[in-house]
Amino acid sequence: MRNAAGEITYAQALYEATVQEMERDAGVFVYGLGVDDPIGMYGTTLDLHKKFGADRNFDTPLSEDAMTGIGIGAALAGLRPIHVHQRMDFLMLCMNQLVNIAAKASYMYAGQVQVPMVVRGIIGRSWGQGAQHSQSLHAFFMHVPGLKVVAPVTPHDAKGCMIAAIRDNNPVVFMEHRMLYNNRGFVPPEAYEVPFGKARVLAEGDDLTLVAISHMVVEAIRARAHLAEVGIGVEVIDPVSLAPLDMDTIARSVEKTGRLLVVDNDWTNCGASAEIIAETVERFQGKRAVRVARLGYAPVPCPTTKPLENLYYQNGRTIALKAYDMVKGGVGHWEPHGEDAKEIAEFKGPF
Amino acid sequence: MTPHANSALLAKLYRSIYRIRRVEEEIERIYPTDKIKSPVHLSLGQESVAVGVCAALHKDDIVFATYRGHAAYLAKGGDLNRMIAELYGKATGCARGKAGSMHLIDRAAGFMGTSAIVATTIPQAVGYAFAMRYRKQDTVTVVFFGDGAVEEGAFHESLNFAALKQLPIIFVCENNLYAIHAPLRDRLAGAGLCARAQSYGIPAKRIEDGDTLALHSEVSLAAAEIRAGRSGPHFIEAMTYRYVRHVGPGDDLFLKYRSQEELDAWKAKDEVKRLAAMLGAPEAQRIRDEAEKEIAAAFDFAEKSPFPSPRELEENLFHA
Ligand SMILES: Cc1ncc(C[n+]2csc(CCOP(=O)(O)OP(=O)(O)O)c2C)c(N)n1
Ligand SMILES: [Mg+2]
Numbered sequence: 001m002r003n004a005a006g007e008i009t010y011a012q013a014l015y016e017a018t019v020q021e022m023e024r025d026a027g028v029f030v031y032g033l034g035v036d037d038p039i040g041m042y043g044t045t046l047d048l049h050k051k052f053g054a055d056r057n058f059d060t061p062l063s064e065d066a067m068t069g070i071g072i073g074a075a076l077a078g079l080r081p082i083h084v085h086q087r088m089d090f091l092m093l094c095m096n097q098l099v100n101i102a103a104k105a106s107y108m109y110a111g112q113v114q115v116p117m118v119v120r121g122i123i124g125r126s127w128g129q130g131a132q133h134s135q136s137l138h139a140f141f142m143h144v145p146g147l148k149v150v151a152p153v154t155p156h157d158a159k160g161c162m163i164a165a166i167r168d169n170n171p172v173v174f175m176e177h178r179m180l181y182n183n184r185g186f187v188p189p190e191a192y193e194v195p196f197g198k199a200r201v202l203a204e205g206d207d208l209t210l211v212a213i214s215h216m217v218v219e220a221i222r223a224r225a226h227l228a229e230v231g232i233g234v235e236v237i238d239p240v241s242l243a244p245l246d247m248d249t250i251a252r253s254v255e256k257t258g259r260l261l262v263v264d265n266d267w268t269n270c271g272a273s274a275e276i277i278a279e280t281v282e283r284f285q286g287k288r289a290v291r292v293a294r295l296g297y298a299p300v301p302c303p304t305t306k307p308l309e310n311l312y313y314q315n316g317r318t319i320a321l322k323a324y325d326m327v328k329g330g331v332g333h334w335e336p337h338g339e340d341a342k343e344i345a346e347f348k349g350p351f
Numbered sequence: 352m353t354p355h356a357n358s359a360l361l362a363k364l365y366r367s368i369y370r371i372r373r374v375e376e377e378i379e380r381i382y383p384t385d386k387i388k389s390p391v392h393l394s395l396g397q398e399s400v401a402v403g404v405c406a407a408l409h410k411d412d413i414v415f416a417t418y419r420g421h422a423a424y425l426a427k428g429g430d431l432n433r434m435i436a437e438l439y440g441k442a443t444g445c446a447r448g449k450a451g452s453m454h455l456i457d458r459a460a461g462f463m464g465t466s467a468i469v470a471t472t473i474p475q476a477v478g479y480a481f482a483m484r485y486r487k488q489d490t491v492t493v494v495f496f497g498d499g500a501v502e503e504g505a506f507h508e509s510l511n512f513a514a515l516k517q518l519p520i521i522f523v524c525e526n527n528l529y530a531i532h533a534p535l536r537d538r539l540a541g542a543g544l545c546a547r548a549q550s551y552g553i554p555a556k557r558i559e560d561g562d563t564l565a566l567h568s569e570v571s572l573a574a575a576e577i578r579a580g581r582s583g584p585h586f587i588e589a590m591t592y593r594y595v596r597h598v599g600p601g602d603d604l605f606l607k608y609r610s611q612e613e614l615d616a617w618k619a620k621d622e623v624k625r626l627a628a629m630l631g632a633p634e635a636q637r638i639r640d641e642a643e644k645e646i647a648a649a650f651d652f653a654e655k656s657p658f659p660s661p662r663e664l665e666e667n668l669f670h671a
Contacts, residue, residue, distance in 0.1 A: 029485070055485055060512070061508065061511055061512060061515065063508030063509075063511065063512065065474070065504055065505050065508060066473070066474040066477070066504075066505045066508030066509045066512060067474070067508070067512070068474070069471060069473070069474025069475050069477070069478060069505060069509070070474045070475070070477050070478035070481060070509070070512060071478060072474070072475050072478060073415075073474060073475035073476060073477060073478020073479040073480075073481070073482070074478040074479065074481050074482040074485070075478070076463060076464075076475065076478070076479060076482075077478070077479045077482030077483065077486075078482065078486075079482045079485060079486075081478075096468065096471065096505075097471065097474065100466070100468045100471060101466065101468070101471055101475065105464075106667055106668065106669065106670055107449060107667045107668050108446060108449055108450050108454050109446045109449070109450060109454065109456045109464060109667075110446045110447040110449050110450070110666075110667050111666070111667035111670065112446070112456060112458055113456070113458070113463075113464070114670040116670075145668055146668055146669070148669075169669075169670035169671065170669045170670055
């Protein structure tokens with residue numbers, strides 16, 4: 001699995017985390033549509049049933065609502081279920097159990113029960129996935145007290161967050177962007193946890209704070225390279241976990257730069273970007289002038305045809321243009337050039 | 352059904368059913384004072400289902416129920432003081448006042464909780480049963496739900512999975528003929544509730560007239576079969592009837608969705624009275640006297656208990 005530099009892919013990191021936790025704790029089990037099929041959820045659950053038995057990695061009937069409740073019931077009894085969904089979109093069928101039961105159980109029963117459950121959702125962007133196979137919807141979950149929401153970007157954080165999520169005694173919605181699955185990075189072979197509620201400053205800069213979520217982190221790094229060419233220094237922050245959200249790290253950066261651009265892998269209205277900006281403004285108003293802006297999906301369902309789909313998503317260039325405008329003013333005074341997103345351009349199906 | 356039920360069992364059932372009846376009558380009596388600041392869905396008239404079923408279970412068997420959960424909580428051995436205190440919103444309540452009447456819990460008694468969202472505890476109970484099998488424990492899990500819950504998708508998804516995996520669970524449908532004010536006949540297509548369970552290959556039995564003893568013997572058999580590894584899930588449709596309104600105390604005949612005749616016919620076969628008659632006067636009286644003392648003490652306990660402190664508002668959202 002590992003190359004000479006100790007690197008594995010994001011998908012392999014998720015697999016490794018799951019195997020290590022299943023070995024450590026006999027109560028950890030994986031279930032969901034297709035987890036024990038020959039594709040094994042893009043390799044992340046491949047053949048786990050052969051390693052650990054059919055009770056610990058099993059396919060389910062197409063019953064997302066009840067299967068969520070069944071996971072909650074198993075968690076109430078002390079097991080540690082990992083419920084896997086090949087698309088985040090399918091989580092809409094789980095909302096009743098996640099919002100009304102999982103998020104409430106500990107509080108409502110004054111801490112007498114806990115729901116240590118991981119709900120994995122894969123964001124399906126590739127090409128042509130369309131309106132119902134490409135959504136993130138993390139704002140829905142962030143809104144509800146009692147749920148944790150994480151969206152790791154690097155293979156390192158994918159493994160560490162997965163281990164932390166499995167060990168967490170609370171329900172965790174774990175978002176995985178499809179376009180990150182083949183990215184390679186250094187991942188320590190031993191088990192480790194990446195703590196929730198701690199953002200990462202991925203690159204430093206003095207002119208603008210760029211907070212990006214999930215796959216948009218990759219685009220933000222590209223935008224930073226474009227902007228370096230015109231002498232704009234961008235600080236890129238990956239929140240890693242959205243609930244809890246590390247506003248201190250973001251605010252520390254904005255204190256320095258005076259400008260905040262948030263790029264979400266989601267729509268902007270009532271979303272994570274709205275929340276981050278509102279909290280920033282609340283902290284700085286009356287103390288320091290800050291410029292804020294946000295970018296996200298076009299405010300429509302995702303179209304499938306490539307020319308429209310390309311416009312629907314933000315990318316390194318659109319982010320760079322917005323940042324340029326915030327720092328120097330004047331749209332159209334500059335056109336970024338350089339490489340576009342390879343993982344998007346080079347994606348081949350079938351699914 | 353069981354003409355020669357032994358007297359120890361009869362006494363146990365009568366103690367349980369009388370206690371629940373009287374607790375809820377007290378709740379009705381106190382309710383207008385507004386000391387109970389929580390909607391209450393009373394089980395008056397329906398107590399025999401919880402009583403017959405729970406009396407057939409072991410202490411460490413697990414029960415999930417609904418917002419109409421007082422009877423199941425008490426029948427499974429839930430602490431009475433802590434229940435009344437919970438209704439009063441007191442810190443001594445079974446969930447420190449954060450849950451109220453609709454979310455009772457007593458883990459020590461194997462009562463795992465209730466939900467105000469119809470049908471949601473059905474999959475949780477199936478998941479709990481899955482965990483018991485996973486851990487190779489011979490615990491039986493029981494879930495109570497109303498006739499309305501059978502119309503929810505979660506019911507069908509849950510039964511399918513439980514049957515597929517042959518899980519150690521008993522589904523108990525409390526068929527009181529209504530969901531709020533809507534009669535079952537206006538909501539139900541097809542062959543009835545048992546037929547739905549049977550279509551998943553689950554053995555199903557309908558018990559008429561809220562018959563406590565019949566419920567007890569049916570659940571005893573089902574639980575024994577499950578524990579012996581001879582069967583997966585069972586389904587019981589328990590016919591019963593709610594004497595008071597859907598939520599809150601008192602009569603609702605003025606709403607005209609049901610008739611005086613229907614209510615009277617059910618009251619004529621009241622299980623509290625029937626069990627008292629079977630048990631005989633002196634023994635029944637002794638049980639009543641004991642229960643009255645315990646109930647008075649529970650309300651007193653709730654009255655005298657403190658409210659939770661403001662600091663508790665943000666506690667217990669997450670576990671460390
Ligand atoms: C999912 C859901 N839909 C609607 C309601 C509103 N509601 C509360 S009780 C009830 C009727 C349920 O009837 P039944 O399951 O027969 O239980 P009963 O109250 O008769 O014991 C309804 C519709 C709810 N609580 N949850
Ligand atoms: Mg009903």
